[in-house]
Amino acid sequence: MKKKIGRTSWIPTILFLIYGLIVFILLYVTIVSSFKSKTEITTNMFGLPQQWRIENYVRVIQDxxxxxxxxxxxxxxxxxxxxxxxxxxxxxxxxxxxxxxxxxxxxxxxxxxxxxxxxxxxxxxxxxxxxxxxxxxxxxxxxxxxxxxxxxxxxxxxxxxxxxxxxxxxxxxxxxxxxxxxxxxxxxxxxxxxxxxxxxxxxxxxxxxxxxxxxxxxxxxxxxxxxxxxxxxxxxxxxxxxxxxxxxxxxxxxxxxxxxxxxxxxxxxxxxxx
Known part of the structure; x- marks a missing residue:
């Protein structure tokens, strides 16, 4: 006999999905912003960079x-x-x-x-x-x-x-x-x-x-x-x-x-x- 799933059983799932979405957005913004210039980070936070700047990583490593x-x-x-x-x-x-x-x-x-x-x-x-x-x-x-x-x-x-x-x-x-x-x-x-x-x-x-x-x-x-x-x-x-x-x-x-x-x-x- 199958156990009937109540509405409250979906609450943890929804909360975890919301939490996962927030983590994904933060991770996406962090990775994408690492290839942007200062101006582009502040003006286009969620969009992809117009030009992928590997120079940021070079500066972090070398300088x-x-x-x-x-x-x-x-x-x-x-x-x-x-x-x-x-x-x-x-x-x-x-x-x-x-x-x-x-x-x-x-x-x-x-x-x-x-x-x-x-x-x-x-x-x-x-x-x-x-x-x-x-x-x-x-x-x-x-x-x-x-x-x-x-x-x-x-x-x-x-x-x-x-x-x-x-x-x-x-x-x-x-x-x-x-x-x-x-x-x-x-x-x-x-x-x-x-x-x-x-x-x-x-x-x-x-x-x-x-x-x-x-x-x-x-x-x-x-x-x-x-x-x-x-x-x-x-x-x-x-x-x-x-x-x-x-x-x-x-x-x-x-x-x-x-x-x-x-x-x-x-x-x-x-x-x-x-």
Whole structure:
């Protein structure tokens, strides 16, 4: 028997269509405007450019050296995500698979960490990183992002807890040690969670403006910080601002396309009991 669809069932669909249309228009305007002159951007915002100006991208790359800051953002993204995956997966594996004193407190501490944004600890983090001599270095900010592992730990813990204990027991019988069990058996099963953590945390790290503004100076700054400096003088740099935004969203699109399947699987893992 088919379930009758009510009128209210169409409301989320309509809202998503409206949201998608708005995003498409903004993306279209951004891409098209990146090939226009200053005058044409202000007088013909929604139309196609009369002359496609590749000079805007040439200026961004050669004169403004934007690729240098993009490289900083990519290095920061890759280093932070790799470190975050390693540390959070190891912590979550030990927390979910073994019994020890303080286990309940540690799990509560991790859950509380999800309630507070990383920006609240900026002063303490700055003092620690400064004491280590890593201020204005990508490595210093990587350590800050890796320390903000509550969400990643939570996702890994939920996944590890639903895995049957017979997997590790069978591996021990075959002579595998703890590291081999973790690396060769558990982690390959965690691809959905790895994709979810990479996408969710990666978007936060790559688009973060506040923490790089505080921790990084000079040539070590990231792309969002540089873009914001041009936004402050929007009308003056409008012809180079749009190409910067287009270049900046390319890694995000690639990351989403690669990890979108794992994102859905990771978020729905354990939602239905078999």
């Amino acid at each position: 403004e050296h934007f690729l240098t800051y993009m490289l900083n953002s990519l290095i920061l993204l890759v280093g932070s995500i790799v470190g975050l995956l390693i540390v959070s997966s190891l912590l979550a594996y030990g927390q979910s698979r073994y019994q020890f004193k303080g286990k309940a407190f540690l799990e509560t501490f991790i859950l509380f960490g999800m309630m507070f944004p990383i920006q609240l600890g900026v002063l303490v983090n700055y003092q620690v990183i400064n004491a280590m001599g890593l201020i204005s270095t990508l490595l210093g900010l990587m350590l800050v992002y890796i320390g903000n592992m509550s969400l990643a730990c939570f996702l890994f813990m939920k996944f590890f807890k639903q895995l049957p204990g017979e997997l590790s027991e069978s591996a021990k019988i075959d002579g595998a040690n703890e590291f081999q069990i973790f690396y060769k058996i558990m982690m390959p099963l965690c691809k959905p969670v790895i994709g979810t953590v990479t996408l969710v945390c990666g978007l936060q790290i790559f688009n973060d403006f506040y923490m790089p503004l505080i921790f990084l100076y000079g040539d070590s700054r990231t792309a969002p910080v540089i873009i914001q400096t041009y936004v402050q003088n929007f009308l003056l740099f409008i012809d180079v601002l749009f190409p910067m935004v287009v270049i900046n969203i390319v890694p995000i699109l690639i990351l989403f396309i690669v990890a979108q399947k794992q994102l859905v699987e990771g978020l729905t893992a354990g939602a239905v009991k078999s």
